[in-house]
Amino acid sequence: MDVLYFAWVRERIGIPKEKVETSATTVMQLVEELKTREERYEVAFSDLSALRVAVDQELTDFDASLDGVREVAFFPPMTGG
Amino acid sequence: MRVVVQEEPFDFGREAQDFASGHSNMGAIVTFTGVVRDADKGGMDRMVIEHYPGMTQKALEKIAAEAVSRWDLGDVLVIHRHGELRQGDMIMMVATASRHRVNAFEAAEYLMDYLKSRAPFWKKEYTADGAEWVAAKDEDEDALSRW
Incomplete structure (x- = not known):
């Protein structure tokens, strides 16, 4: 699936988007998997209360299922308007 | 309902005029415009607004559709910019049209509250x-909880 990062999450991880092969079944499992990769992921995902997640371009929670999902995006709380 | 996400500036006067003249039997038109102000600590040179291209349009349409379902509205307009902006530039605008002003004001506030954090x-x-x-x-x- 495609994993996207925005704002400071993108800056900390260092890329806007990557393809991830995973057997994770929930967003939380995907996060745990990414955190074991490299320190920059661990730093970016260290405080999940400071992060929001969208699955297939809809806002959701970290316990959301990844079944059939094509795109997951991580970003800080939004500051529109 | 019209939702626009764009990098270019928009012409507030023309948009408001077009919106207001495009409807009949609407007794109230409310517009809100967000303008780039200085950083809280001062000395801001510019602001850059990043967005999520695949999601932004859909998210805004969902918020606008929700407003239309909650209030008796004749129409809704949302324009939101991204990219580089400077102090005094207009970031975004919403406009609501309704037969009565209470609906138009409330719906505009609802739109703003949701645009801020959703x-x-x-x-x-x-x-x-x-x-x-x-x-x-x-x-x-917290502002979302009142809706």
Whole structure:
């Protein structure tokens, strides 16, 4: 699936988007998997209360299922308007 | 209902005029415009607004559709910019049309509250000291609970 990062999450991880092969079944499992990769992921995902997640371009929670999902995006709380 | 996400500036006067003249039997037109102000600590050179291209349009349409379902509205307009902006530039506008003003005002406030914290935009302020992401405010999140 495609994993996207925005704002400071993108800056900390260092890329806007990557393809991830995973057997994770929930967003939380995907996060745990990414955190074991490299320190920059661990730093970016260290405080999940400071992060929001969208699955297939809809806002959701970290316990959301990844079944059939094509795109997951991580970003800080939004500051529109 | 019209939802526009764009990098270019928009002409507020023309948009408001077109919106207001495009409807009959609407007794109330409310518009709100968000303008780039200085950073809280001052000295802002520019602001850059990042967004999530695949999601932004859909998220804004969902918010606008929800407003239409909750209030008796004749129409809704949402324009939101991204990219580089400077102090005084218009970031976004909403307009609502209704037979009566209470619906138009309330729906405009609803739209603004949701655009603040449910539309995938992120603001970064550039000053002489460097660049900083604008932090979301607790009161913006709390504002949603009144709806």
